[in-house]
Amino acid sequence: MRSKALAIRILSQLRHDRRTLALMLMAPILMLTLIYIIFAGISSSVTVGVINAPAGFIDNLEANNVTVIRYTQPEALRALEAGKVVATINIIGGKSYIEVDGSNPGNARTALNAMQAAKMNSVNIRPDMISEIKYVYGYEESDLFDNYGAVLIGFMIFFFVFLVAGISFLQERTSGTLEKLLSTPIKRWEIVVGYILGFGLVTVMQSFLISWYCVYVLDVVMIGSFVLVLLITLLAAMVALTMGILASTAANSEFQMMQMIPVVIIPQLFFSGLFNLPDWLAVIEKTVPLYYIADALTQVMIKGNGISSIIVNLSVLLGFSVLFITANTRLLRKYRRI
Secondary structure (H helix, E strand, C coil): CHHHHHHHHHHHHHHHCHHHHHHHHHHHHHHHHHHHHHHHHCCCCEEEEEEECCHHHHHHHHHCCEEEEECCHHHHHHHHHCCCCCEEEEEECCEEEEEEECCCHHHHHHHHHHHHHHHHCCCCCCCCCEEEEEEEECCCCCCHHHHHHHHHHHHHHHHHHHHHHHHHHHHHHHCCHHHHHHCCCCCHHHHHHHHHHHHHHHHHHHHHHHHHHHHHHCCCCCCCCHHHHHHHHHHHHHHHHHHHHHHHCCCCCHHHHHHCHHHHHHHHHHCCCCCCCCHHHHHHHCCCHHHHHHHHHHHHHCCCCCHHHCHHHHHHHHHHHHHHHHHHHHHHHHHCCC
16 A cells, blocks of 8 residues: 555654654653653742741741741841842731732732731731731732733743744755855854844844734833843844754754754743742753843833843843854854865
């Protein structure tokens, strides 16, 4: 049968294409393992700063898996603004004054629920005690898209630029265009820079469109400067562009390039700050570009901070770009035909 012969030929091709076979079999296993580790290790523990509260209330907080740190009033505000605590509480004269960092709605909700439970279980605190809640960042009525919009903007730009750049550069290589360029006197770094500049114009347009649409059409929370948002997204696109070109050197077909997504892109989403990871997993966050992109966008869009608060993030993203450009330049050696 001709169908049987065709099936045998495809299986034979896959048997000799070990890279595709490995991606098909191992990528899902790696993804499931990563998801299992992350969700099994997600910590529901939050840190709350206590200015003044009865000992029984503090004991109940700790019993609800809350880490308690004692502060003075000025210290508590600085700790909250620096992200060292999720919330602070000060109980004075039968009334509780709570300040919350709403930039992470999950942590904020966990902290508020823990304080409410601690209040209900404290014998020396009236259950109907009035609480005055103030959101330092974000607001109570904000929805999930408002709070996670900054992360999603960074992810969308990173994902599509990575994919388009990788497939486009792969087509240049498989069609023979790259080989012809390498046979000319043009230097390898000039080829890399040329591709980056060529794709860069499109990424500039994409970054502006996605940022503008989310902020002015979808009405995502925007407290800081839109110009800074554009700067962050442009650097994010640059990292994704250079990383996509680098990933394409390891792929022999568009099918293999598509399979790079669950290996390269999806894990970054888990380590972008969306989840409250334990310390040993949080270390990995500092090694992925999307973490710095999401953190910088959150600092500007939700917290309203200026460029001084994101200078480290921008420097790291620039460093990633330089690293990937250098790696791309070196890897082009194996394609040169002179």
